[in-house]
Amino acid sequence: MDLNALFQSSMFNNIDRAFGRMIDRILGAKEPLVALAAGLVSRAAANGDVCLDLEEIAEQGFQTTDAGFRIPEGIAFDQWYLALAASAVVGEPGSKKPMILDGKRIYLQRYWNYETTVAEAIRGRSRTRDGQNKQLNGEDIAAQLFGDEDPDQSRAVQAALRHRFTVISGGPGTGKTTTIAKMIFLFHRSAADKPPKIVLAAPTGKAAARMQEALDRGLDTLQQRKKLTLPNEFPEAQTLHRLLGAIPGKPLCRFNRHHPLPVDVVIVDEASMIDLALMAKLMQALPDAARIILVGDKDQLASVEAGSVLGDICAGLTARKVKASGPENKSDDGGGLVSHIVVLRKSYRFSAQSGIDELGQAINAGNGPMAMALLEDAHKSHVTFRTMPSPQALEKELSALVHESLGPVFKTEDPRAMLERMNAFKILCPVRKGPSGVTALNQIVERILKRFGLIHMLPGGEVQWYPGRPVMINRNDYHLNLFNGDVGIAVVEDDGQDRSLRVAFPDGGSAIHTLAPEQLPAHETVYAMTVHKSQGTEFDRILLVLPDQDVPVLTRELIYTAVTRARKQVEIWGRPEIFLAAVKRRIRRASGLREALWREA
Secondary structure, X not given: OOHHHHHOOOOOOHHHHHHHHHHHHHOOOOOHHHHHHHHHHHHHHHOOOOOEEHHHXXXXXXXXXXXXXXXXXXXXXXXXXXXXXXXXXXXXXXXXXXXXXXXXXXXXXXXXXXXXXXXXXXXXXXXXXXXXXXXXOHHHHHHHHHOOOOHHHHHHHXXXXXXXXXXXXXXXXXXXXXXXXXXXXXXXXXXXXXXOOEEEEEOOHHHHHHHHHHHHHHHHHHHHHHOOOOOOOOXXXXXXXXXXXXXXXXXXXXXXXXXXXXXXXXXXXXXXXXXXXXXXXXHHXXXXXXXXXXEEOOOOOOOOOOOOHHHHHOOOOOHHHHHHOOOOOOOOOOOOHHHHEEEEOOOOOOOOOOOHHHHHHHHHOOOHHHHHHHHHOOOOOOEEEEEOOOHHHHHXXXXXXXXXXXXXXXXXXXXXXXXXXXXXXXXXXXXXXXOOOHHHHHHHHHHHHHHOOOOOOOOOOOOOOOOOOEEEEOOOEOOOOEOOOOEEEXXXXXXXOOEEEEEEXXXXXXXXXXXXXXXXXXXXXXXXXXXXXXXXXXXXXXXXXXXXOOOOOOOHHHHHHHHOOEEEEEEEEEOHHHHHHHHHOOOOOOOOHHHHHHOOO
């Protein structure tokens, strides 16, 4: 085997090559299969996989974005397994070796540790029932907060009150934030003497800010409609990194198993975005008696980093198990993971006529023909599909839509109005590069706006800055209270003597704060954004622009995530065969977590 030639393949980055070659040197260049596995498992972690399934790789090859990579002919799974099992750098589960062989899966040691930590924590918490809230029975909850409105929300709150581990999953508009608000009220109501210490968190600053805004609205609504007396103070949402006290530049946190968080309840929103490493650190930092409630959409895209934790946790929800844990089952013994997961099904956002909810369900089911039929149904005017124009014609075809949707942004100087109008429409792209990628589309939109005379530079201003330019922050800056994914807009401020350009960002509710452009951390223009970056956001209307070639990133979860960002209207441009292929393809992330959680279910 020519190991050097394999490592020179474009599928390996410098870190993968370095790790594979380091293992090769340690072994005296005598175990090429082990060194190859090292390079592959390093690459897998960078691409979102927790481990490598050796049997699958040996049979099917290793798919990349540019070409298929196959293990050299003549290497069978048994041969590879035996070489790894006999190697000095590969250990059994629990050993202190660079790589861990667990069944047919090979892990980097740290990822095996992360996965084991999460699996053991969830299994342990799922076997433990907290009986201190027995006075809050289902009838009491229903009478106080739900009536006959939503039995799923009622079950979700009851599960959170009774268990130390709960998952609440639901699509957009199913009342996840409302459920959290009711849950917080009931946690306070159940306290015999002092209120529990509740913390709210999310994976990103953007998600934490949206959680806070939505929860504030939910609590106000709860107070007004249900005439309930709420506690004077409620927790403020923060990032998980800030909650855990992440130490910059190190994979360590101030709060850990030896120094647990001083909390009673942790509620985490947008849980689908949590990677395996972060989930392991969160679980380690929880006191034994604390409750954790994960809230999110199990069908959305998985985390950018390795793992698909929420998806793995919910993987065992077959139709039989969902029915068994439904409202008709009044018993709840606290045992079994299925009784700790509640799926919210009633949509409060979409009307039956809009087609957006139906489209999302068809995509989720992998039914591409049904999804396409909905997009082509003239009676479903809120969801449409059109064939992608050629790269040469794309700018011309976009002109009217851009002018109609973004023109109003440039017809006011009020920052709040500008931000509101900018959020009415967004172009989403699966990829960054190429003629239909984010970079190209942002440039096209700017050219269209200039041609319509909507972009005006301030005298003496920098060429890239103009009133109305939307920007997305790409790096957290806690001092400025700006986070990766935050979106602001350039506005003109007039102090009576001088007109200067500032960048306005929402600051909770209707508040706005502004900064000089030169103060901003890394940022980019954002008329168009990737679907990954859109997670946790909502727009009145979205245009999803598919690439002209099928690529592995196009999956059912990506299309579903894009479609469900829209409140009112979805338009998809692409080739029908590429759309159908994407809906058929699921994200496949190698992991042992789902098996560890559900093998006894």
